[in-house]
Amino acid sequence: MNPDYYKDEHYRTIIHVDLDCFYAQVEVMKNPELKNVPFGVQQKNIVVTSNYLAREFGIRKCMLLSDAKQMCPNLVLVNGEDLNDYRSMSYKVTSLLQKYSNSVERLGLDENFIDVANLVDEKLQDNTFQVHSVGNIFGNIETLCQCGCEVRLKVASLIAEEMRKLIYEELGLTSCAGIAHNKLLAKIVCSKHKPNQQTVIFPNSALELMLSLNSVENIPGIGKATSEALRTINIRTIQDLQNIAISELNKLFDSEKAKFLQNLSYGIDKSLVKRSGKPLSIGLEDSCKLISAEKEVKEKLTELLKRLLILVEADGRIPKTIKLTVRKFDKLTKTSRRETRQSNINPHLFTSGKVALMNSGNVDKILITLMGLFRKIVQVRRPFHITLLGLSFNKFNERPDIRRSLALFLRKDLEVQSITSIENLNSNDSSPESAAPSPSSYRESSDQECEPTPKRTKLNMFKRNLMEYDKCESPCKLRVQDLQLNSEKHDNNQNISCPPSVDESVFKELPLDVQHELWSEYKRTRNELVNFGNRAKRVKGNTLLNYFVKK
DNA sequence: AAGCCCCAG
DNA sequence: CATTCTGGGGCTT
Structure with missing residues (x-):
């Protein structure tokens, strides 16, 4: 055992x-008439999902359109590409x-x-x-x-x-x-x-629950490759995986992975619930029968790029790299494989809102880089066959608007630009001399209802300002307004890491998105330190982090 | 950091 | 078997 x-x-x-x-539920909301008919959601030649009425006919996930129609001739189809x-x-x-x-x-x-x-x-x-x-x-x-x-x-x-x-x-x-x-x-x-x-x-x-899965490939976390590897040492059932000597698994996987897999078979899973935030990449792809001409590639990429720019604009962040995915079809081996190339993009193309984004000149500039990437994958002078094109933006900066407005706010309303005595900012601190000056412009009639003793501290004002930001509609804001979105990985996924240069008690008081911003900024500067050694400045320029470093 | 592979629905 | 249209993560270089 x-x-x-x-x-x-x-x-x-x-x-x-x-x-x-x-997908089927969303489609019913768009078209309630679908509610009482068997229908499937179609992508290209495939029924990717269906409602429960259709499932009674035997329709299954990723079934070929032709097979589905045979099982259920009255199957209604909606496009879900x-x-x-x-x-x-x-x-x-x-x-x-x-x-x-x-x-x-x-x-x-x-x-x-x-x-x-x-x-x-x-x-x-x-x-x-x-x-x-x-x-x-x-x-x-x-x-x-x-x-x-x-x-x-x-x-x-x-x-x-x-x-x-x-x-x-x-x-x-x-x-x-x-x-x-x-x-x-x-x-x-x-x-x-x-x-x-x-x-x-x-x-x-x-x-009992694990045994009910019968076969190892039904365990979440064990996919095709892993179950095929396991099959080479005759492991097929849950019991097989439970009873195999760990030394046998170590021949196929490193010891951590081996232990992880065997634990799964016992229903043991130590993995934590990770806070999901904003996506780390935003992409689109389109599969197609066969493309053999560069002009056609360019047309497809143009369409994909225009759609993708709308998504990126809605996200609100500034992408730093773009990646092109091409699925090449080899007529000899009858197989296909994906190849990708990525390159940095000029952030100026994204900095001034929708106008800059959809500006056709900017679209053309990105297209030129894309075609450059394409020619790295495909020898366009020779015959080629493409069955899929994909685009994605991969690394992001927050839009500068937030940080700039924060920095501006702090400079306008605080006499000092860097916070030297962090404790004084804490609203729970009752020492009278810690109270910051309270400009009348920040007095509001609803004050009394806010907090038991709404002390006018710098930190309170800081938070208030952020709340004001949250209330306003702005083109650079996320469509998903309420989501607690983070674009960073953190050492501890329950709390956001506090940069060592910042007082932790203050850090914890800050709104989550500001915590994220500080942490990611710290990481950027830390990386610069690694790259340039001791000569690098600790924190440079007019950055948010600079306002919170302990002096 | 780039590119591949594996995982998931 | 993968097939669609995504997205995350890990490994290797």
């Missing part, structure tokens, strides 16, 4: 929410779920993991609260674990029901939920009762 099995801890409480046939509507609805769902926890991880467009530890603790503080569960329970409940996970999971089942109700009431979408002490089990158990239902699993039934 895997030694980790006896050490598995159940202190976490995780909900997995999965929207029912998501443009993901915009699905994507925007998806982010609305994530935004709703973020009301329950700051730790929400997106998976694809239709799934979210939520770590509800804090909410569960809150609910358990209330002694009048009668603990019970709602929804389906997977497995037996005769020998439940006594570590305390039972009540947490039951409470989480109530939270999951609230979440699903909210998603239905606010957005009209039905969903399923799985509740467990780790992500793996939450995800698997979620699919045990569908659609529009939820299921909780207690740790004592973890093995």
Whole structure:
């Protein structure tokens, strides 16, 4: 038996929410007449998903159009090649779920993991609260674990029901939920009762749930390549993976991966719910039958680029690199493979809003780089065959507007530009001399309702200013307004890392997006330090971080 | 940092 | 088997 099995801890409480046939639900909202007919969502030659009426005919994910039509001659089809509507609805769902926890991880467009530890603790503080569960329970409940996970999971089942109700009431979408002490089990158990239902699993039934998958390729995290590798040493079933000597797995995978895989087979998953933020890349791709002419390539790229620029504009950030993806078809081997090339782009093309973005001259400039990238992949002087073109923007800077307005604000309203005594900024600090001057322009009639003792401190004003920013409509703002979006990876995914040069107590008081901004700025300057050694200036220029460094 | 591969829905 | 249209992450160079 895997030694980790006896050490598995159940202190976490995780909900997995999965929207029912998501694309199909969005299409019904766009066209309610679809509600009572079997229909599928089509991309090129493929039915990528279908409603439940169609599934009764045997329609399955990624079925060929011709096969689907044979099974269900009356199948109605809607085109789903443009993901915009699905994507925007998806982010609305994530935004709703973020009301329950700051730790929400997106998976694809239709799934979210939520770590509800804090909410569960809150609910358990209330002694009048009668603990019970709602929804389906997977497995037996005769020998439940006594570590305390039972009540947490039951409470989480109530939270999951609230979440699903909210998603239905606010957005009209039905969903399923799985509740467990780790992500793996939450995800698997979620699919045990569908659609529009939820299921909780207690740790004592973890093995039963894993065995119900039958084969290793059904374990989330084990894909085609891994299961093929496992097959070479005759591992097919869950039990095979449980019982194989770890030394055998080490012949195929490094020891960390080997351990990870075997743990999965026991339903053990230590991975944390990662806070999802703004996407790290924004891309579009279009597959096609065959392209063999450079002119055609340029036309396709133009169309893709124009669509992509609209998405990037809506995102609000400034992209730094662009990547071209080409799928080459080899007529001899009858196989295709993807090749990519990327290059930096001139940020000036994006700095002055929509006009600059859609300016045809700028589009042309980007197109020239793209065709340059294309010729790196394809010898255009020789015959070539392309079956897919893709574009994506990959690295981003926040738009400078935010930082500039903050810096301006600070310079205007603070006598000193750098904050030397950080504690004085804390609104909980009651020492009288710490109060900052309060310009009358920031007095508001609604003051009394804001905070118990709304002290006019610099930090309060700083936060207020940000709230004002949040309220305003601006073309550079995200379409997904409420989302807590971060574009950085952090050492600790519960809290945002505090740059060592900044006082942590102040850092924690700052709004999340400012924390992100400070951290990413610190990382940039740190990288410069690495590159240039001691001669580099610590923090240079008129940066946000500069206002918060301890002196 | 660039490009490939693997994972997911 | 992959097929669509994405997006994240890890490995190698």
